[in-house]
Amino acid sequence: MDCAQEAITEYRVLGPSVHGCSWMELCPLTGRKHQLRVHCAEALGTPIVGDYKYGWYVHKRWKQMPQIDMDPETGEQYRLKRRRVLNVEKGTVLAKVPLLHLNCRELIIPNVAKVLGQLNKADKKYSNSDTLRFSAPLPSHMAISWNVMCSCIV
Numbered sequence: 001m002d003c004a005q006e007a008i009t010e011y012r013v014l015g016p017s018v019h020g021c022s023w024m025e026l027c028p029l030t031g032r033k034h035q036l037r038v039h040c041a042e043a044l045g046t047p048i049v050g051d052y053k054y055g056w057y058v059h060k061r062w063k064q065m066p067q068i069d070m071d072p073e074t075g076e077q078y079r080l081k082r083r084r085v086l087n088v089e090k091g092t093v094l095a096k097v098p099l100l101h102l103n104c105r106e107l108i109i110p111n112v113a114k115v116l117g118q119l120n121k122a123d124k125k126y127s128n129s130d131t132l133r134f135s136a137p138l139p140s141h142m143a144i145s146w147n148v149m150c151s152c153i154v
Contacts, residue, residue, distance in 0.1 A: 007032040009039045018149045021049060021093055036102065049093060049145075050100035091141035093148060099141050107134045 008029040013022050024046075026036045037054045041047035047055020091099035111132050138146060 005032060006030060007035045007039070009035060011039075011044070015149075019093075021149065022046075023146070023149065048100065048102050050091075050098045051102070093145040098145075099139075101142050101145060103138055103142055104136060105138075106136075108132070 010027040010029060012025050014025055015023055024040075026040070028035050032038075034054070037048055037051050041051065041054035041058075047058050049055075093101075109132050111129055114130065137143075
């Protein structure tokens with residue numbers, strides 16, 4: 001008995017590799033549990049930073065990324081910022097133990113309310129759009145990692 005189900009993910013690399021890390025855009029075309037994590041770790045051989053379940057073999061060899069001295073936005077040294085505010089390394093690619101770097105930036109789904117509203121013409125509360133679009137910002141640990149990695153490319 002074969003219980004395997006098909007799982008399809010489209011992906012593209014968003015920039016060059018910096019210290020062995022690259023930002024990727026992943027678009028799952030099917031919805032299997034842990035699909036993106038499994039595809040990155042097992043199919044591509046490049047697990048997601050902070051994924052200790054599927055990327056344990058890479059994280060066993062994880063080498064802390066070298067310190068980046070300048071913040072690309074302000075041009076100030078990160079060390080000065082760390083002493084005055086918070087430890088900006090916590091969970092980022094600079095950390096010894098990074099947090100999971102997986103974020104749903106955008107979710108687009110069919111507008112079911114429109115279809116249901118067409119069935120019941122008296123209900124005018126549904127949107128006229130065929131799809132609903134939801135966006136989310138990067139979590140702080142990922143935003144810092146983005147800035148650090150972008151400063152290495154310049």
